[in-house]
Amino acid sequence: MTNNRQQILCVWDFDNSLIDENSDTWIVEKLAPDLRGFMSEFHRAHPGQWTALMQQVFFKLHERGITRADYERSINDIPVSSANLEAIRLLHRAGADVRILSDANTFFIEAFLKHHGLSPLISHVASNPAHFDLTGQLRIDPYTLACPLPCPCQLCPANLCKGQVLSDWLHPVSQCQFDRVFYVGDGAGDLCPALRLSRPVGYVLARAGCSLERLLSKRLALDGLVPHLPQMAATNADPPAKIGAAGPWVGVWRSGEDVFQFFSSQLNG
Ligand SMILES: [Mg+2]
Ligand SMILES: [Zn+2]
Structure with missing residues (x-):
């Protein structure tokens, strides 16, 4: 046929x-809104390096004990x-x-x-x-x-x-x-x-x-x-x-x- x-x-x-929404800034607003200042400073100092910025953000979130389940809950709430x-x-x-x-x-x-x-x-x-590494930190490349x-x-x-x-x-x-x-x-x-x-x-x-x-x-x-x-x-x-x-x-x-x-x-x- x-x-x-x-x-x-x-x-x-x-x-x-x-x-x-922007998913990156949404996650920060939901999980650690006090990182806004860090993000805008990094962005000013390293324009065009957004992925490197998010590497740093995910590292900081891991230090604060943010887990995969926390990320998933925030992602589920993204306005669409x-x-x-x-x-x-x-x-x-x-x-x-x-x-x-x-x-x-x-x-x-x-x-x-x-x-x-x-x-x-x-x-x-x-x-x-x-992906999440063995320690539970979100890694981005x-x-x-x-x-x-x-x-x-x-x-x-x-x-x-x-x-x-x-x-x-x-x-x-x-x-x-x-x-x-x-x-x-x-x-x-x-x-x-x-x-x-x-x-x-x-x-x-x-x-x-x-x-x-x-x-x-x-x-x-x-x-x-x-x-x-x-x-x-x-x-x-x-x-x-x-x-x-x-x-x-x-x-x-x-x-x-x-x-x-x-x-x-x-x-x-
Ligand atoms: Mg877009
Ligand atoms: Zn191009």
Whole structure:
């Protein structure tokens, strides 16, 4: 039997995209809010070294007796739109390959997916690897140690070029195997993968009011276009914007309901 079903890839950023928080700062707020000052000082002194910062934070939490169960309780409470969770179920039912690409860490993401019963629906989690060592301390490593400083793309932190990961997924044998590719993101780290997508296959869903929307709007302005990204929901008739000569379709979303409605219309249409 011939399978005429479209091959669809949907890649989600985790922090402030799939979930409504930054998981790293959420954990600190829940487990040790007095570490806020340490975090901002470290960040000022070592910009671009977020994974190294979280290594230090996890060390301090271990010293205070924070256990895996404490982390898991906090992760279970991370705010998330039920419509985003429903969108993942919808994508999976439609046969889409659903993946997560994040600069957080594998432990947070996998614990979150498990809590919400989504683990079997996600084919890949690409993030900084994290595990508990024999003493019970959470350890995190950079996603890659191979990337020279600065990363050749000039857009990403040294530990993770999300664009390179996405490119590897899209071109396993130098040819795109997907009929459509969706990328849901919010931050500056999502610009590199967004720009690796091209029309008519690629769609970028940028969260309204965040860095990715601002950066993509600047790209539109470079093309001499009005820097306006249309709302991406089934109820809105605006066609998505086009980035560059062959770049992806781009639209913005304000809520999980927008994301869910958009995928409903795309997958049923
Ligand atoms: Mg994010
Ligand atoms: Zn990059």
